[in-house]
Amino acid sequence: MSRLRRPPLPLALLSLALCQTQGAWAQQSWIDTPLVLQRTPQLAETIPNAERGLRPSFVEGDRISGRPNLETVIEGNGSIRRGDTVIRADRLEYYQPDDLAKANGNVRVNQAGNVYEGPELQLKVETFEGFFSNVRYQFLETGGRGEAERIDFIDSNVSVARQATYTTCRREDYPGWxxxxxxxxxxxTTDTEENIGTATGxxxxxxGITTPPLPSLTFPLNNQRKSGILPPVFGVDSVNGTEVxxxxxWNIAPNRDATLYPTLMAKRGINLGTEFRYLENGYAGTIRADYMPADTLRDRDRWGLWTRHNQSFDPKPFGLDSLSASLRLNRVSDNDYWRDFSRTPTLSSRLLDSEGSIDWSxxxxxxxxxxxxxxTLQYTLSPIxxxxxxxxxxxxxxxxxxWNGFDVSTSLDYTRFRxxxxxxxxxxxxxxPDGERAFGILQVSRPWITPASFVIPKVQLHATSYQFDAPLANGANSASRTVPTFSIDSGLVFExxxxFFGRAFRQTLEPRLFYVRTPYRDQSQLPVYDTAANDFNFATIYTENAFSGQDRISDSNLLTAGVSTRLIDPDSGEEAARxxxxxRFRFADQRVTLPGALPVTDRLSDVLLGAQINWTSKWTLDSTIQYNPDERRSVRSTLSGRYNPGxxxxxxxALRYQADSTPLVQDGSKSIDIGFQWPLNDLWGDKGKNLGPGKGEGGGRWYAVGRMNYSLKDSKLTDGVIGVEYDGCCWIGRVVLERLTTGQVTANTRIMFQIEFVGFASVGVGANPMGTLAQNIQRYQPLRTPGERPSRFTNYD
Incomplete structure (x- = not known):
């Protein structure tokens, strides 16, 4: 069955966040935890008790004696094997009528990969009932281990240890233990069927720091979800005061869960929040709601609601091939919500969209x-x-x-704008005014494509009709427009x-010409509902319309000329460089513009230059330059690179530059964005070990992590995250400092501390501070991630 997955987060994880801010404390939202759909990997199955009794027993040792069908005595290197259970000892006695095994001296039991060792054991092999004295144990799935004065086996799944200890730290990592x-x-008490451990006292x-005695706590025996208290987060905020x-x-079912997160803000009050997630065969979604009654600082109630729902229908009506629906709601109580409660999804956008749709084919x-x-969340200092x-x-x-050699497409649309x-x-x-718009687009093209060339002529007819709720400036309550377009796209491919540099390639040379002709139609009286000017880049320079949306169709008499070359590895087919x-060459001045925009009259556009280099899987370099030949300067450039050796x-x-719109002003927007994750131990020659995905590189290693967005023009850090992680084998520590800009003059700064006990208490991607690192650093890898459940044969006797 497909399941929702949230990493188990029991009580014993301490996560501390101290904040010193100029505004609200910006903490990661629990709703940011990604909804991961996956089939739960199964452990190599333990043998059911009913089947265990039908399986034969195998015994061996230095000397075997006994009476048939009554008892067997094994002395010296004795062992009894039945199914997934093996008992080894210096002396073994097995009483067949009671199915009772007694073992003394160097006793070792391996039950489906879980190992118990001690001096004395009594066990009913079929039902796995009995006791073990002065025992050491190790669990296969978590690597957890410990000691107990006595373990009572209730059955093959449940055991109770007295005066017991538990840790995932290994002896080899701590020589003095x-x-x-x-x-x-x-x-x-451990229950391997429910995968829960329960400790009392x-x-x-x-x-060396010990907590006061706790009456009871539970923890997971694997990486599956379980109900319990999540890691608390404490904060001190200059506006909200102390936050807890x-x-x-609440793990409701394999396909449903909920998170309740009450937050006490000393200067505001109590914020009550909840998140519910569900997954069924035909639908899935998330519902989150926050409510703060009587916010003391704002003197009003505050609330937020965020939902996601996706559904597919089967069987499909009316002979449809597919039918699906989706619903998304994003609403908050007031304009200040995004700044006061930046722990919510609202922080990412001041335009909160709510949408419901039905799609069919x-x-x-x-x-x-x-x-x-x-x-729209308006803000006086930065209106939108x-x-x-x-x-x-x-x-x-x-x-x-x-279709008889032609490609034909038709698009029809009716929209009511408000x-x-x-x-x-x-x-x-x-x-x-508000209004209604209906349009239809008919496109017909005839491609001629060969391995070495392509020619694609295309004709397009765009017809639009408007009805307005109020008259336009010219007094009209309706308008219409019909615009034809002809284009031809052509190119050659040489190989x-x-x-280069001692490496063989297949090199291409690909010249391309694109011509578009659209006659002028006066559109200056038409409103602009969904239209904006296209960005100038390699994708849009080969398109017919200079605008996105449907309210403006640009008059065009343009020819775009370009050429590219690629270096392709002849063995793998991978592209090493491009x-x-x-x-663009303009044969006539532009006449169709957006309101307030000036027409383009230059016959030659800026020159676009681009390069992308993937020489090896470790290095990637990507750059784009927009060069103005008249002003002899770059008006926009981006240079980005990635180094990922392991x-x-x-x-x-990434280095980004945007020139000022005034040619005489040589200043502009300049920024540099750097993100990193790197083991600090590399600096003193300790390269670590490759332990596999999600297992780190060994204990005693420090990692530097961060991302900084720095404005070279203003000489200030706009946004930044920087921190360190320490892998102590069985525990991980993190310290992260974050600065987040929430407006033109406001920013939040916080420092977060976290301790994660591996195999006992872990934190999901959406929690702080690991969620902050995952969202900000490209290709960030958590030091521990849940992997496939191990087979019992990985620890086989």
Missing amino acids: MPAWLLSAATL ARMSFM LLPYY RGDWSGRVRALSYQ TPPYDRVPQITANNTQYD ADRQYAPLLNGQRQ RDAS FGIAQ SYRTINA
Whole structure:
């Protein structure tokens, strides 16, 4: 069965966050934990008790004596094997009528990979009932181990240890056998069927510091989810005062769970939050709600609601090939919510979209019916223009390839646009009215494609009709427009064998010409509902329309010329490098523009130059330059690179430059973005070990982690995360400092501390501070990630 997955997070993890901010404390949201759908990997099955009794027993030793069907005595290197259970000892006595084994001297029991060792054992082999005195034990799945005065085996799944200890620290990592952390308990009950350990009268010791006795606590015996208190987070904030977050995780069912996270803010009050996740065969989703009654600082109630739901329908009605639906809600109580409660998803955007849609397909046809509405969180220091709501939008599309040699596509759309007139954009001196727009696009192309060339002529007809709720500046309540377009895309591909720096390649040379002709149609009176100017890049320079959206169709008489070359590994087919250059030639001045924009009159556009180099899997370099030949300067450039030589080693860097719009001003926006994860032990020659994915590189290793976005123009850090991680084999420590800008003049700064006890208490990707690292650092790898459950044969006797 597919399952939701959230890493188990029991009580014994301490996560401390002290914050000193100029605004609200920006903490990662629990809803940011990704919804991972996966089939739970199964442990190589233990043998059921009913089947265990039907299996034969095998005995061996230096000397064997006894009476048939009564008892067997084995002396010297004795062993009894039945199914997945092996008992070894200096002396073994097995009484067949009672199915009772008695073992003395160097006793070792291996039960499905779990190992118990001690001086004396009594055990009913079939039901696995009995006791073990002065025992040492080790569990296969977590690597956890410990000692007990006595273990009572209730059955093959449940055991109770008296005066027991538990840790995942290994003796070989601590020569003096002083584990970094140790759980001591009066009783320790383990249930391998439920994968839960329960300790009573428990104390937790870490680095010599011991907690007061706890009446009871539970912990996982594997990487599966379990109910329990999540790691608490403590904070001190200059606005909110002392903050205490104590979440509780409820594992309702394999396909449902919930998280309750009450937060006490000394200066605000109590924020009550909950998140519910569900997964069924035909649908899945997440519901999150926060509520703070009577916020003391704002003197009002505060709330937020975020939902996600996706559903597929089967059987499908009306002969459809597919039918699905989705729902997304994002709403908060007020404009200040994104700054005051930055622990929520609202932090990432001040445009909160809510959308419901139904998608369908049948044969060559596909379509959608949707409603899209925005809540815009206005901020006096940084106001924004909200987009138009679409209530509703209905689309239908048809695409047919190779229809008598032609490719034919049709797009139909009806949309009702609505916006707050207070913030609606101006058109010819007055606010744009709400309205309805219907359009149809017919495209017909005839491709001629060979291995060495392609020619694709295409004709397009775009027809649009508007109905407005209020008259335009010219008094019209309706408008229409029909625009034809002709384009032809062509190119050649040349290849040759080449060698660079002693490496053989297949090199290509690919010239390309793209011509587009669209006649002028006056569109200056038409409103702008969903249209913006296209960015100037290698993708848009070969397109017919200079605008995205459907409210403006650019008049064009353009020819784009470009050439690229690629270096391809002849053995693997991988692309090692790509270089390209392109420029647009304009034969007539642009006349169709967006409101307030100036027409383009230059006959030659800026020159685009690009390069992408993947010489090896370790190195990647990508750069784009937009060069203005008239001003003889670069108006925009981006240079990014990545070095990733192995696990837990990655450096990402990007340099971005955007020139000022005024040619005489040589200043502009300049920033550098650097992210990294790197073992500090490499600096003194300790390269570590490759222990496999999600297992780190060995104990005693330090890792530097961070990401910094620095404005060279303003000489200041805009956003930054920097920290260190320490892998102590059975525990991981993290210290992370984060600065996050939430407005033009406000920023949050916090420092986070975290201790993770490996195999006992772990933190998911969405929790702090590991979630902060995962979201900010490209290719960041957690030092521990849940892997496949081990087979019992990995510890086979």
